[in-house]
Every structure is written in structure tokens, then in C-alpha cells.
Amino acid sequence: MSIGTVKKKAIHAPQVLNEPIQYLKPGSFSRGISLDLDNHTLLFISGTASVNKNGKTVYPGNFTAQAKRTFKNLTALLNSEGAGWKDVVRTTCYLAGMCNYDTFNKVRNQFYAHYKLDPLPASTCVEARLCRQDLLVEIELIAVIKKVK
Numbered sequence: 001m002s003i004g005t006v007k008k009k010a011i012h013a014p015q016v017l018n019e020p021i022q023y024l025k026p027g028s029f030s031r032g033i034s035l036d037l038d039n040h041t042l043l044f045i046s047g048t049a050s051v052n053k054n055g056k057t058v059y060p061g062n063f064t065a066q067a068k069r070t071f072k073n074l075t076a077l078l079n080s081e082g083a084g085w086k087d088v089v090r091t092t093c094y095l096a097g098m099c100n101y102d103t104f105n106k107v108r109n110q111f112y113a114h115y116k117l118d119p120l121p122a123s124t125c126v127e128a129r130l131c132r133q134d135l136l137v138e139i140e141l142i143a144v145i146k147k148v149k
Contacts, residue, residue, distance in 0.1 A: 050069035
């Protein structure tokens, strides 16, 4: 027996990246989902990479530029829901090769310092084969925001 469902809606940021269903090989997922729970909203942002509003990979072969673009795309998705990096509680970071971990950590630390994050989000970083060979980094995250009444 169901006692009701939690209100959820898709998260979009078309000014910086398109929807996966619009890819040449369509993806069957949302950029993110927001869930309304009592006085808070949980944001679950799907794995996001260095892609543009046309779904094309941006900066192939340039790890640093891809990492920065990935953070830009995530920022736009957060902002589309009235959230920011101070609302992020968890990230999962996927690198095509751990040989890029030091570079990734440098970019991430600079990015987090820019937003003065304290405490830092909980995080896991793993090496993984990403969905496209030209993508070098992908990040997913969870954020919590207070509902505006």
C-alpha cells in the first residue's frame, strides 16, 4: 500500500548543456532530480561532464579545461534550482585515469576555495571508463536546500 509519493521534478540548465535525450545516441536519464521533503529540497545531479548546450564534448584531450567546464555545468544546474556549492553535501568524481588525480584535485581545491566551502562536501573519486572516450572527468552530486516559503 502506498501512502503517497514524494514530489519530484527534473533539473535543467539549457544555457550551458542540453538534455541527454537530445544526444545523437539519446540517453535515458535526467540531468538531475529535485525532491521536496518537508522543509527541504534534495537535489540529485547526474554525472555531468565537459559538454556544451549541443551535447558535444568540449576540450577533448585537455583534462584541466574539461574539469573546469564540468564544474561550470554543475554550477549552472545548481543555480537553476536556487542552490549553490555551499548546499552540496556529496560528490562522486569519476576520472578516466587516476594519472589525472593530482591535476583534478588542484582544480577542485581552487574551485572550492573560490566558493569558500567549509566544510568541504563528502566525496569519493574513482577511475572509470566514461560513456565517451573523449571525456576525461565526470562528477555527480547531492545538495540540500531549505524550501522558501
